[in-house]
Amino acid sequence: AQSVAQPEDQVNVAEGNPLTVKCTYSVSGNPYLFWYVQYPNRGLQFLLKYITGDNLVKGSYGFEAEFNKSQTSFHLKKPSALVSDSALYFCAVRDLGQAGTALIFGKGTTLSVSS
């Protein structure tokens, strides 16, 4: 069965420091991986995705993610955090085990950036 794990419930970082939000996946076959962000009382906003090709994926708002097949990881990174980056971040993998194209989400990681 496909699955994705976010091992940290919360990540705290100071403004201006680099940030990493971790994600590991388990799929049979090649994964399609996604990162979304959710601000309070808002829907999920798409940040970036890995489908194939370059292992370093660049996305919205200065975020990037590194696909590592050997470690089955897809960590989200940003070189310099902003207070406005504080939000709930979800990693997701395409569910290849059924006929549709649904996403399986991790439980989410709350990112808190202090000034």
Place this chain on the structure above:
Amino acid sequence: DSGVTQTPKHLITATGQRVTLRCSPRSGDLSVYWYQQSLDQGLQFLIQYYNGEERAKGNILERFSAQQFPDLHSELNLSSLELGDSALYFCASSPGLRGADTQYFGPGTRLTVL
């Protein structure tokens, strides 16, 4: 703004009642998905429609049903509501059925069952 709209934003109802949540996908998108977000279950896939036809089912209760209309908007019907059905319900849309397609999410409908 993702281009996906959902109504209503908030819904408060009583146990045993029935409600309908509505979703309009982004222009041109043929796939519509429904997800439920709750504190204990996280974000869970409920059901997907593609061009009017049911495509895949996830953890959707038998008390819940959905449909996609010819104009591609979708409705999620929740009946015999229980306290545990209180959650945020998201609709998402994508162009088609490619695994690489990005899903764009609406703002959600917050359902409170009293």
